[in-house]
Amino acid sequence: MTQEYMKEMKPAYTMITIMEEAERCLLCHDAPCSQSCPAGTDPARFIRSVRFRNFKGAAETIRMNNAMGSVCARVCPTERYCEYGCSRTGIDKPIDIGGIQRFVTDFEERIGMVILEKGPAKGKKIAIIGSGPAGLQAAATLLTKGYDVDIYEKNDKAGGFLRTGIPEYRMPNHIVDVEVKRIEDLGAKIILGKEIGKDLSMDQLKKDYDAVLVAVGVGKPNILDMFNGNEYAVPAVTFLAEAKAKEGKVDLPDNALVIGGGDSAMDAATTLKVLGVQNVTCVTRKELVDFRASKEELETARAAGVTIVDGYAPSAVDGKVVTFKHRKLNSELKIEADLIVLAVGQSSEAGGLGLTMNKNEVGFEGYHAGDNVFAAGDITLGDKTVVYAVRKGKEAAEAIDEYLGGK
Amino acid sequence: MVRKDLSVDFLGVHFENPFCLSSSPVGNCYDMCAKCYDEGWGGIVFKTIGPADFLIDEVSPRFDALQKEGTPFVGFKNMEQIAEHSLEENLSDLRRLKKDYPNKVLIASIMGPTEKDWEELARLVTEAGADMIEMNLSCPQMTSHAMGSDVGTNPELCKAYCQAVKRGTDLPVLAKMTPNITDMVPVAKACLEGGADGISAINTIKSICNVDLNRKIGLPIINGKSSISGYSGKAVKPVALRFIQQLRTGIPGVPISGIGGIETWEDAAEFILLGSTTLQITTSVMQYGYRIIDDLKSGLEYYMEEQGVDSLEELVGVANENLIPAEDLDRDYKVFPHIDQDKCIGCGRCYISCYDGAHQAIVWDEEERKPSCDEDKCVGCHLCVLVCPVGAISKGKVVMKPGREGSPEEKAI
Numbered sequence: 001m002t003q004e005y006m007k008e009m010k011p012a013y014t015m016i017t018i019m020e021e022a023e024r025c026l027l028c029h030d031a032p033c034s035q036s037c038p039a040g041t042d043p044a045r046f047i048r049s050v051r052f053r054n055f056k057g058a059a060e061t062i063r064m065n066n067a068m069g070s071v072c073a074r075v076c077p078t079e080r081y082c083e084y085g086c087s088r089t090g091i092d093k094p095i096d097i098g099g100i101q102r103f104v105t106d107f108e109e110r111i112g113m114v115i116l117e118k119g120p121a122k123g124k125k126i127a128i129i130g131s132g133p134a135g136l137q138a139a140a141t142l143l144t145k146g147y148d149v150d151i152y153e154k155n156d157k158a159g160g161f162l163r164t165g166i167p168e169y170r171m172p173n174h175i176v177d178v179e180v181k182r183i184e185d186l187g188a189k190i191i192l193g194k195e196i197g198k199d200l201s202m203d204q205l206k207k208d209y210d211a212v213l214v215a216v217g218v219g220k221p222n223i224l225d226m227f228n229g230n231e232y233a234v235p236a237v238t239f240l241a242e243a244k245a246k247e248g249k250v251d252l253p254d255n256a257l258v259i260g261g262g263d264s265a266m267d268a269a270t271t272l273k274v275l276g277v278q279n280v281t282c283v284t285r286k287e288l289v290d291f292r293a294s295k296e297e298l299e300t301a302r303a304a305g306v307t308i309v310d311g312y313a314p315s316a317v318d319g320k321v322v323t324f325k326h327r328k329l330n331s332e333l334k335i336e337a338d339l340i341v342l343a344v345g346q347s348s349e350a351g352g353l354g355l356t357m358n359k360n361e362v363g364f365e366g367y368h369a370g371d372n373v374f375a376a377g378d379i380t381l382g383d384k385t386v387v388y389a390v391r392k393g394k395e396a397a398e399a400i401d402e403y404l405g406g407k
Numbered sequence: 408m409v410r411k412d413l414s415v416d417f418l419g420v421h422f423e424n425p426f427c428l429s430s431s432p433v434g435n436c437y438d439m440c441a442k443c444y445d446e447g448w449g450g451i452v453f454k455t456i457g458p459a460d461f462l463i464d465e466v467s468p469r470f471d472a473l474q475k476e477g478t479p480f481v482g483f484k485n486m487e488q489i490a491e492h493s494l495e496e497n498l499s500d501l502r503r504l505k506k507d508y509p510n511k512v513l514i515a516s517i518m519g520p521t522e523k524d525w526e527e528l529a530r531l532v533t534e535a536g537a538d539m540i541e542m543n544l545s546c547p548q549m550t551s552h553a554m555g556s557d558v559g560t561n562p563e564l565c566k567a568y569c570q571a572v573k574r575g576t577d578l579p580v581l582a583k584m585t586p587n588i589t590d591m592v593p594v595a596k597a598c599l600e601g602g603a604d605g606i607s608a609i610n611t612i613k614s615i616c617n618v619d620l621n622r623k624i625g626l627p628i629i630n631g632k633s634s635i636s637g638y639s640g641k642a643v644k645p646v647a648l649r650f651i652q653q654l655r656t657g658i659p660g661v662p663i664s665g666i667g668g669i670e671t672w673e674d675a676a677e678f679i680l681l682g683s684t685t686l687q688i689t690t691s692v693m694q695y696g697y698r699i700i701d702d703l704k705s706g707l708e709y710y711m712e713e714q715g716v717d718s719l720e721e722l723v724g725v726a727n728e729n730l731i732p733a734e735d736l737d738r739d740y741k742v743f744p745h746i747d748q749d750k751c752i753g754c755g756r757c758y759i760s761c762y763d764g765a766h767q768a769i770v771w772d773e774e775e776r777k778p779s780c781d782e783d784k785c786v787g788c789h790l791c792v793l794v795c796p797v798g799a800i801s802k803g804k805v806v807m808k809p810g811r812e813g814s815p816e817e818k819a820i
Contacts, residue, residue: 020477026796029755030776051476090752090799 001276002248006391008074009169011299013103021052024088025095032085033097038383039066039390045083046104055175060100063115067140067183068133070109070175071162073101076387077294093261109178118187119146124404127152127209129196129353132160133386134377137216138181138395139188145362145401149188150209152211154195160211160217162386165240165264177275180282190311204279211400214369215393217379218348218360218384224259224314234321236268236343239358240265250275253338257322258282258306259314260343266297266306268341273304280306281335283324285313309333350379367396410420411708413449415719417684418579418662420538422512424449425679425719426703427605429666429687430543430583432487433697437500441507446617446697451504452511453686455489456544458524461551463491471616471626473642475666476677481805482642483690484616485546485635486627489518498535505536514581518543519555526709527642528663529575540578541664542568542603544594545610548636557583557609562597583607584650587642591650592657605662606654607687609647611631611637622804634813640690644668648681655682655727670699672706679719680726682696739811741787744780745803753777757791757800765790 013021031044042061049058062069078098086094091105108115119341128135131153139149157163159176196202205212221235236258244252249272256277261284269282282301284291288310291298302308312333312388314323322340324333348360355373356363361381368375376396378384428434428443435454435698457463466486473482505513515532517540517759521527529540544565546769549555558564565582572580581599584591586609597607613635617626625633647667654661665683669675670691678686692701707719716722730811746757753776761769768785769778778791780803792800805815 016477016479019474023476025753026752027751029759029771029772087754088750229707 001274004169005243005248006168008172010099011098012399013105015054018050018100020101021096021100022047025051027051027088028087031085033095034083036081036085037157037334038069038081038385038387039068039072039394041072041082041101041374043063043101047097047100050100051102053298054114055107055109057132058104059113060115063108066139066390067116068178068179068386069101069135070105071171072387072390073098074175075103075162075166075171077296077385079295081387082131082240095261103333104163104232109151114196116140116144116182116186116322119144119210120402122146123357124210125150125208126211126213126400127205128213128215130160130215130377131158131180131190132215132217132377133162134217134389134393135160135391137215138213138215138376140183140186141394141397142400143183143186143188145397147210151190152187152194152196152200152205152340152377153190156193158190161219165219165237165267166238166243166244166278167267167274168244169266169271169274173244179404185201200290202353202373209372210404211372213374213376213396213400214350214353214355214379215375215389215396216348216353216379218346218378220347220349222345222347224344226314226317227340230317230319230340232338233317233318233340233342235359236341237346239268239341240264243275251393252277255337256281256339256341257277257335257337258324258341258343259308260284260341260345261295262402263294264344264346265341265343266293266301269306269308270297270301270304272339273301273306277339279335280331281309282306283309283312283314283335284320284335285311287311292316297345311339312332328403342355348379350375355379367392368403370380372403374403379399408546409712411711412717412721413682413704413707417664418510418539418581420579422449422685423510424704425683425685425705426450427452427512427514427664427674427685427687427699428692429689430455430541431689432485433689435490436492437457437503439506440500440513443697444504444508444511447700449696450509450514450685452514452516452541453490453497453501453504453537455518456494456528457489457517458519458528459494462521463488463574463635464550464631465491468625468627468629471495471618472640473730480690480694482614482616483637484626484636484638485611488549489543490547494531494558495642497747498531501532501535501537504722505538512538514539514541515702516541516543516583516590517545517572518554519548520551521621522567525568525571526575527581527603529572529578531688533576536599537578537610539581540572540576541581541583541607542598543610544568544581544598545583546637547585547587547589547611547613548634556585556587556613557665559583559610560588564593565594566569566597566601569598569603573602577706579604579753581605581607583610583643583666584654585610586646586650586667587613589656590657595654595658595661599658599661605615607664608654609643611639612643612646614638618634629631640666641668641670641674644674644677649683650684651678652730652771654722654771656660656730660724672703673701673708676710677726679722679762680724681730682724682727684723687742704789726816737776738808739813740805740807740818741785742805743782743785743787743798743803744789744791746778746780746791747778747801748797750797750799751777752797752799754796756794756796761792 083094544559665678723801
């Protein structure tokens, strides 16, 4: 079962099938796909390159715009963005843009293509706190502009949520390694195992660097009060991180209950099922019609055999037995499980770094937090997806560049 | 279910259906031919038999294919020459095939470097039981320039070889033409004068299919080198149809066995409508196997049903009269495209092609993502019709050009 967990679930295109998929693309005049990527990706351009067999050109189009191109190819909820307006839908179904991007970025990796280049040195140093997608993208943008970049990561490996929060079958660590290495090769220095505010003070950082970018994400799991001290309960992010770090070799219960309806809930439920847990039930407060998880994730969970019950919120817990009540109907549900996975959101710890926070988000528009401090990623306003993290990373880098006079 | 009689009579020989293997790797020995007959083909042109002393020595690898997007085998290049088995083996296979399949048509393809060889080979295959002889005057990849397509461009030599074959046999004789020539008619006429009874067209086109960009060698690579050789498959169909039309125009009523890129019953019907009585196929068999005969036959039967004909011979050449010289075409009117806005999915391909490849007559509504036709600019070329991926553009209003006589309603658009 760990074998299945360790293998990418979606098969990769081959040199033949990629041409078939590229041939399906209508090569629109005013391609809607290229107008709807939060990170500014231009699928119409790179699919056309594939169609005319210019794979290197395709890789360039992707990479120049997005330092996380291989990651986004795998985890972006494309059905909401580029594939949403795809003209091909008028015939049958959208072009598999994520799949084509994955083929192209895999090709880029296979031939060892180096696309991004460091800009002429500006002699200015930027510290980035956090090595998730926002931090990495910001680093890439700053490096191409000629800044020196140090990234501080509290864990012993870079990648942030990509490395710990998304299961291997969807986001292989090998791909995270490749993306990180590209940015290191571009000139980023990554300092591992150093937590700002603990091992090193924020004030020191502000003094040592021309600018500091806080991109720490929203990684601290929330716990519903009723589960405090419950020996069967574990936060989804904790479970996912352990499964990923141990390559799927974790102790498994006979039955598992997942509470929550977001992407992490789907990932945890699917991971449990893929690893061989007999019964996995996911109970979500929201009803499926206004589900938060991406459609693809929901479908993956269902295909893996996860039972999804919607509309119920937990009302009481007694050891391993959880009682749920329907939000609208007079209905109750009792589920007993050996493992209770809580996927009920995460919080930010950015407040400890002196940022004005409003719950999990910064209390200001844009990226400039004051002084020489900036913010990016999930703690800033806007969507909390990887593709948005990339966009915010880019925009924050631009804001820093502007703050430092572009010189 | 429709069942139609697909049989044809061609040069006095009865074929249960017009589909034959062309002389090539697909009909190279008894077992292959037996399987092909069993699967329902009407006839086989056995792989070309040469003189006993001409040794065949093939290269490895020997094929290449042209691809387009996800489509392999748009065109196919092969370097094989004629049958590599000994003359005695080939004759023995012919005898066995005729004995085991007396009702199937067996055509012996032959080729020799001298008149004496042609005459002798004709005599031998006649004795072996062939129903018909096809003279291979057109293989473009022979290692001897006294044989193959070099011969097929020389009318005098072709005529002399036809006369020689006729001295060796009383069977009907087909002369197989090379397309590596500007005008096939003089060669075909010379062959008929020399005694040939019908024409097979076309053999393969001299080609270089692909070049290895790193090694800078054409494909396939044979110890660091490659050669020009014959091109076939779907891509050559338009060239084949053109030669067949020209043969029927230059030599009215000439019996033709049509060859060149036939894959589907529709391709087959086109060859028939332009004057072919029998049809020969190789490339699609190499790609898909003899089983393609099922849909060739069934599809053609349904077509006969739709056309209300009981014999394929009623269809032979009926499209010839509708192909006329360009100077004789009616140039007095134009047909505007009709855009079905319900079918349109707003991709804008018509707009791009019209702007960049035609007359800037498609107007693009950027808000609505919908095209419309500017009739002041439209010349009625219908490039938009061809590029539309959903078939939303069709022939619309017909108008006479300014100052021209005639009525738009009477035009057969």
